[in-house]
Amino acid sequence: MNDWDSDWDRVDDYLVGRLVPDAPDAALAASDAAALPGINVAPNQGKLLSLFARMVGARRVLEIGTLGGYSAIWLARALPTGGEVVTIERDARYAEVAKANVVAAGVGDRVDIRVGQALDVLPGVSGPFDLVFIDADKINNPHYFAWALRLSRPGTAIVVDNVVRGGAVTDGDSVDPSVVGTRAVIDLMAGDPRVEATAVQTVGGKGWDGFALAIVL
Numbered sequence: 001m002n003d004w005d006s007d008w009d010r011v012d013d014y015l016v017g018r019l020v021p022d023a024p025d026a027a028l029a030a031s032d033a034a035a036l037p038g039i040n041v042a043p044n045q046g047k048l049l050s051l052f053a054r055m056v057g058a059r060r061v062l063e064i065g066t067l068g069g070y071s072a073i074w075l076a077r078a079l080p081t082g083g084e085v086v087t088i089e090r091d092a093r094y095a096e097v098a099k100a101n102v103v104a105a106g107v108g109d110r111v112d113i114r115v116g117q118a119l120d121v122l123p124g125v126s127g128p129f130d131l132v133f134i135d136a137d138k139i140n141n142p143h144y145f146a147w148a149l150r151l152s153r154p155g156t157a158i159v160v161d162n163v164v165r166g167g168a169v170t171d172g173d174s175v176d177p178s179v180v181g182t183r184a185v186i187d188l189m190a191g192d193p194r195v196e197a198t199a200v201q202t203v204g205g206k207g208w209d210g211f212a213l214a215i216v217l
Contacts, residue, residue, distance in 0.1 A: 034093075037067070041161065063075065119140065125151060128151060132159070195214040196214065
């Protein structure tokens with residue numbers, strides 16, 4: 001571990017302790033107990049997603065990549081009465097854990113978990129959505145972004161997670177499918193006149209990464 005890694009953890013712990021006292025920690029514990037991969041968003045990033053949803057006045061949210069439902073809980077908390085998070089998870093076992101977690105968190109009535117490969121499920125999903133969170137297999141990011149646009153409206157926010165890849169995103173010669181898919185989605189955001197976009201690096205307990213944010217015009 002590098003010295004700055006421990007600093008990142010320490011700062012995250014401080015910020016989460018001060019600003020994110022209501023993190024749904026039980027969902028993380030249940031996911032850990034079920035041996036799900038520890039690739040959920042960090043608590044402060046989860047709250048950031050919740051704030052994004054509030055900022056755009058979201059009533060309907062689409063999430064691609066449910067895992068244990070941690071980010072879905074954060075997103076659902078931001079919605080008004082009658083709001084809905086449609087979230088897609090390819091692994092049926094993960095989806096069962098997520099279902100239990102969202103119910104335990106008190107947002108089960110606002111979260112619709114659909115099981116299957118996202119590119120198979122998305123044709124049956126009806127838009128528009130006010131916010132789309134893309135956090136699944138990175139090689140298909142360009143396809144997920146294209147679907148996000150199809151299911152959006154002017155003003156929809158599209159968030160793509162894990163776009164820095166520990167700095168590997170700058171390697172145009174990379175053959176890593178996750179890097180290739182990430183570079184492709186950034187190129188799409190840069191070249192599509194239907195959106196304005198940016199990306200931000202992040203460091204913290206989850207390491208060195210970042211997210212991209214696009215607004216549909």
